Amino acid sequence: MKKKKSNPLSRREFLMICSKALPFTGIFFIPFTADQILFAQKTKEYDPTQHEYAMGINIHKCIGCGRCADACKKENNVPREPYYFRTWVERYIISTDGETYVDSPNGGIDGFPEFKDNLEILRTFFVPKLCNQCANPPCVQVCPVGATFLSRDGVVLVDEKYCVGCRYCIQACPYGARFLHPTKKIADKCTFCYHRLVRGLLPVCVEVCPTQARVFGEVGLQSSPLRRFLRFNDVVVLKPSLNTRPKVYYAGADGEVR
Amino acid sequence: MKAPRIPKKILGLAFIFSIVIAALVVARMLFIPPSFGKYGHYRADAVNEIVAQEINYAGYQACMECHDEIYKPKERSYHKSVSCEACHGPAAKHVEAPDEFVPGAPRERGYCPLCHDYNPSRPTGFPQIITELHNPGKACMTCHNPHNPVLPHTPEECSACHREIANVKRISYHASLPCVRCHTVPEKHMVQPKFVFAQVPVEREFCGECHAEGAPGGPDIPRIDLDTHGERYLCWDCHYPHYPEAR
């Protein structure tokens, strides 16, 4: 609320807004209708230097419904074919003989069929995956022309009009989070729904997650749901040995997850 | 004839090289996008282009603005954390033109099982059904209100919710024991499972009722000396009561 610079509010107005904004503390002021979204954009300039985002994923809460992967495709017009994903859900099955089986049929969008092999299951769980929005992103490092970059608010983005389609970034990403857009012929990846963030909305995968297995928010804000997530969970990042410094944190991730 | 101080060939080459370098310099001046390098090694305008992408999902706050009557009860129900658009699909167009575009609602039987069909990988305790056995053919909505999903009647079997445990126990040596042999289940647990919990045994002596030396029961039951077996550990530290491995 501090950032609002328009006319001074009356106490009543202020409290009203606060009460509305209370459920989404941590995500600055949230306008309520499309009109207000546009209005807010015009009146209040979004300042990227004031934000830094991260995501938390609680594996214990993921039910593998695949709504995130589905909504992501719908929100960002990702090709529907089963080999282009900005986010997807993996199923891990660790059998009693120590073997690990992983699958992700259509990214989990159509649900997970019963595992046919007659396995004695030791542990099993779902793991949502997406671009880790690394603070030390190898994909940005290798881009020869500066078409993929770390924005000032810490999100790794792709410049559609500048990408030459050399695919070096796809090779450099350790998480398989990038793909070549089949018609645009450019590298494509998760943007944390950047166009939603600047409008004060949540990334769509977080929005539709029915169990709140995904948590999103500001890194620097004490009251953000993300801070709470980081405070109360033992978190890990994927492939820490590569020093990519991901900003997607996993709670309850098994050692087999990679 | 005395050769000039700088040979002609060097001059010729220098000329060609300077043309190439000049061409590169001019090209850089002409073709580098103006906003390139403003904040870093990228085209700053690209950020604005990404921001300009239209939203398809309006966010639940937008829904709640008009559909208060649905949002209010849902907010207190088990589906409180399920966003409207998780089931109804993207609705930003509906926010802009409420009458022209109406988001659908999945009323058929196939949708709810995406979350609620039994899958061993799902977290224990998450409500799941075996879709093929659960009132086959009936739409979920005939019994359950998705905006306030309460069970039409309290479950008769523990396995209705604790499928995973039931599945294991069914093939274990404890198959014949009813759940209530070990768990005390308050009536209210059936209605408010997350608020009123079933009780679990807390002492070694409880298992000892069957497994201690001299306990009543058939000779098939493995027996141990409670005083010497397992030292300071509790029985369930080593044995999983729903699937006891030791013979």
Next chain:
Amino acid sequence: MVELIMIHIQTGLKDITGYIYPNEFELHWGLLIVVYPYLTGLVAGAFILASLERLFKIKVLQPVYRLSLLSALAFLFVAPLPLLAHLGHPERSFEMFLTPYTKSAMAMFGFVYAWYLMVVLLLEIWFDYRKDIVIWSQEKKGIMRFVYKILTLGATDLSEKSILLDNKIGKVITIIGIPSAFLLHGYVGFIFGSVKANPWWSSVLMPIVFLFSAIVSGIALVLLIYMVSTMFRWKTMNMSCLNQLGELLLYAIIVDFSLELLDFIQRLYESEESIHILSQMISSRLFLSLIISQFILGSVIPMISLVWARFGRVPDEMRRMVYFIAAILVQVGIFSTRWNVVIGGQLFSKSLRGLTVYKIQLFGLEGLFMAGFLLILPFIILYILCKLFPPWVDSEVKLH
């Protein structure tokens, strides 16, 4: 189109074992990216061979000096084409010159390439041929006279002092040229070796292995071109030159093979997280191209036969035969090396849990025919260059 892709996908899915990330279904660097390091390797190798002759005054190599320079040039002209053809947006490739990202290993390609082409190869060839060009511009008739006239850049001074200066500059360029050739191909190795996400690529040895395999392939290429061209010109081959080439080839293969073995043993011994999936890949997907083609056909057999032919009591006729076959085997082996690096690095999932397959397209910009065309094109260019600047010792213009 979509139908085709779907068929491709369906047949493809059957060949995937284990788990790969969904986005890894498509292999991103295909046949063209195999061709690219193969071509630059030939460039660097051929140039290094020429430099050896010049710098260390290995006089027996005189007959192939100019030939290897022209071969290097012909292959260098074609080297960027596979890169260009594989880009999603070739029309934007000039951005690499406009806004190269200095931290990107790939961004420097344009500059390394331009440096090598302009400063090293063209200059060296020009200074080497200058006196010939000047004389041709006076002797030839018609359009060719005009062409040579332009190529003299107006400098027609053929005094002894001027020729001496040519030689001096040529030597300096050679001295600059050797590290540049190392740079050109070592750099290509670095593009792969610096990808930390990929355990098959990520290795400090990668640039060095690339370099030595480049030298191997370059020498073998010049050997082949020399033999074939001499045959078609109905001239006799210079046996001492061939022997020297064969010997150099042998030494290069020994160094290259030892480096590759070292890399191999190091990986096996370290036995990191990735070793499981990598050994699976080698024993199934890469068995033919790595064990059979690269190691046995491309290294062991040429090594043994070269030792035998060079140092054994073998008649010249047989010797030539062995050199020829060994050089061809080496080319097959080095092409397999490039294949194993580029394609091999993408056949396993970065989740280290599964293997995928690479299906070569026939048509299209990234297809088999395109790759074949790009491999033939340098020879066509070389033919034209040889017509324009005859590299043969017997056709060199004699002054004074």
